[in-house]
Amino acid sequence: MTALTAPRATETKGVDKVLLEAFDIQLSAGVVVYNGALVMTKAGYGRPAAAGVGFVCAGWAELSPSQPSVTGGATDGANFVGLSTNKLRVRAGCGWFNNSTSTDQILQANCSGNTLCYLADDNTVALTSNAGARSVAGVIVEIDSSGKKVLVSVSPQIPLNPALSTGTAFLGIGSIEAISAAGALSVNTEISTLAVTGTTAYTLANGLYIGQIKRAVVISGASTPVGTITPATPSGLATITTLTAKGSGVEFEWANPASPAWYLKAVFGGATVT
CATH class of the missing domain: 2.40.300 (Virus Head Decoration Protein; Chain: A,)
Incomplete structure (x- = not known):
């Protein structure tokens, strides 16, 4: 066709x-x-x-x-x-x-x-x-x-089968990735679990669709852990800092069709915003 x-x-x-x-x-x-x-x-x-x-x-x-x-x-x-x-x-x-x-x-x-x-x-x-x-x-x-x-x-939020995904599509509500080193958090998953060692910097690329939710939470820390997340296109913030203790984390939403950006929905467990 x-x-x-x-x-x-x-x-x-x-x-x-x-x-x-x-x-x-x-x-x-x-x-x-x-x-x-x-x-x-x-x-x-x-x-x-x-x-x-x-x-x-x-x-x-x-x-x-x-x-x-x-x-x-x-x-x-x-x-x-x-x-x-x-x-x-x-x-x-x-x-x-x-x-x-x-x-x-x-x-x-x-x-x-x-x-x-x-x-x-x-x-x-x-x-x-x-x-x-x-x-x-x-x-x-x-x-x-x-x-x-x-x-x-x-459906804009069909939970996709990871085995069939090209790696560029959202993998579905509740999808998880485990992060153990500095670098990019995937926008293909809803949740990133962070094992933070020392000072560790993470980045977050632009969202895939309006209304997408992205969560990151610390599950372990070592060597005086200090994690930071810097979104590529944030609104009202620059960086999430003080991701230190187990259970600290953040929730973003990719919103505003006129000027899409990551908006902060919540921080918890001692995380702070700069």
Whole structure:
């Protein structure tokens, strides 16, 4: 299949359809999104889905017959061209999209309820990540009798199977990584457990989607431990310091679509903010 050049009607599950609440997102500069197109986000801004890594599939675009497509403004998050709004309505849930072909074709055997599919373009999903070159679209639910359509459960926070992940997608609520040395905390996991030895500096890259939560907590300390966390794009803070005692930690949220940044939600166990 190829990317959309016109609106499409995204069919849902019918009488058994499961839909999440629709929500609004802003777009990257200059991108064109058609009704029914799969939309992916990065750093808080949406764009039509395509092959690429580090993106989160937000859902599909819902536009009106009188406005079947929108074009992003001159800058990220600006009003759409010719319109007085910068909000695109996106819906997540179970929707039908085009199947791929050849080794990327999704078959009945893949409808196990926990098999992921990947974004090939803004109306097509694929069975494989193409060796890490595609982001996750969602979970395969079923295929139609022709084998050309796939019902995909799309959610911006689908808990992804780490064995299938490309390493650039969020691994799900409750996912954990263990950190025992200075360096970057992963944005792919919700929780980082820290074994702090001496003065240890950590960094935190930009979040993957608006509303992402990141927690870091000290589980052990040695040699007068002093841990610090410096987010790449913070709001209202520069660094979290005094991560010393077992149980001290911090919770961030990647928020504000107009100017995405890590916001501080909580510090605990003696951690401080500078």
